[in-house]
Amino acid sequence: MSGLDVALQGKAFAGRAVLGPIAFRLAPGERACLLGPSGIGKSTLLSLIAGLDDDYDGRIDPGAGRLAMVFQAPRLLPWRTLARNIALVPGAGGMDRARALLARAGLAEAADHYPEKVSLGMQRRAALCRALAVDPGLILLDEPLVSLDPRAADQMRALLRDSLDQTGAAALLTTHDRREALSLCDRILEIDGSPARLVRDRPSPLSRRDRLDPDRVEAALRAMF
Ligand SMILES: Nc1ncnc2c1ncn2[C@@H]1O[C@H](COP(=O)(O)OP(=O)(O)OP(=O)(O)O)[C@@H](O)[C@H]1O
Ligand SMILES: [Mg+2]
Structure with a gap:
């Protein structure tokens, strides 16, 4: 490759x-x-x-x-929960996969929270989960x-x-x-x-x-x- x-x-x-x-x-x-x-x-x-x-x-x-990009500002959609921010990405594998990725990032409890309700660190990790959801090279x-x-x-x-x-x-x-x-x-x-x-x-x-x-x-x- x-x-x-x-x-x-x-x-x-x-x-x-x-x-x-x-x-x-x-x-x-x-x-x-x-x-x-x-x-x-x-x-x-x-x-x-x-x-x-x-x-x-x-x-x-x-x-x-x-290719996936994680911006300096997490750029999560404020009107979607963390899990839905990930599940919405084409090819991400839906809500089950989104929850699994978030759980691996220590964010299982925050999966149904909206971005503004969680810390910057959690938003960054969720943004990384969203990038990982497409199985990037x-x-x-x-x-x-x-x-x-x-x-x-x-x-x-x-x-x-x-x-x-x-x-x-x-x-x-x-x-x-x-x-x-x-x-x-x-x-x-x-x-x-x-x-x-x-x-x-x-x-x-x-x-x-x-x-x-x-x-x-x-x-x-x-x-x-
Ligand atoms: N869209 C743009 N239009 C005009 N100038 C720009 C644009 N984007 C960046 N620049 C300029 O290009 C230079 C490099 O900016 P860039 O944001 O890539 O730096 P950086 O190394 O990422 O900085 P930082 O560490 O602050 O994030 C800066 O002088 C910036 O003002
Ligand atoms: Mg920069």
């Missing part, structure tokens, strides 16, 4: 170049992080990969399999842990890890936080500059097991940056 193949030459908004040359491939099942400072163009690149914007120079092939996540308190971030991190382990989906997530990148990913792609380009593409020194240990993450952080 082919994975994501990005060969971007440039992306501009109203004549202002935001992204420059950025090229990388992601193998099926690989977990990579797009790391860069605020405002650099991370969300823009994700939306190009997701096919939400095709106004760019270059070529992006999302690879075989379905590639999941794009924009700042999955941002604005979560430490406990909610741990829950989201665990759900993401377990879901990716179980489904074998590849993931590309964005963050401005090096520690977060090391706690989640096999590989770290750093973008910087104006227009932003890929400045470093490095494998994580941590195994999937080692990155669960905050001390090892701390040591890797010091060694790498």
Whole structure:
């Protein structure tokens, strides 16, 4: 199965170049992080990969399999319960599957609640469940842990890890936080500059097991940056 193949030459908004040359491939099942400072163009690149914007120079092939995107704001429909937000996705498998996905995310009790009645962390996890419902080959996540308190971030991190382990989906997530990148990913792609380009593409020194240990993450952080 082919994975994501990005060969971007440039992306501009109203004549202002935001992204420059950025090229990388992601193998099926690989977990990579797009790391860069605020405002650099991370969300823009994700939306190009997701096919939400095709106004760019270059070529992006999302690879075989379905693609799912989890936005920074959970974007759940406020007039539907968490379970119905998921069940409504074409191919999601209906309410039983929605409840099963939510239960796995620790949200069994919240399945019939409306989004505004649950915390941001719970909404984020429900949004991840909605992405998983289509059995994607590639999941794009924009700042999955941002604005979560430490406990909610741990829950989201665990759900993401377990879901990716179980489904074998590849993931590309964005963050401005090096520690977060090391706690989640096999590989770290750093973008910087104006227009932003890929400045470093490095494998994580941590195994999937080692990155669960905050001390090892701390040591890797010091060694790498
Ligand atoms: N639709 C748009 N029209 C014009 N400019 C835009 C548009 N979307 C993004 N930009 C600009 O492109 C640049 C990159 O924005 P982007 O949101 O991709 O950055 P980011 O790395 O995701 O930032 P953050 O860490 O704050 O989420 C910014 O200067 C932003 O103002
Ligand atoms: Mg962004």
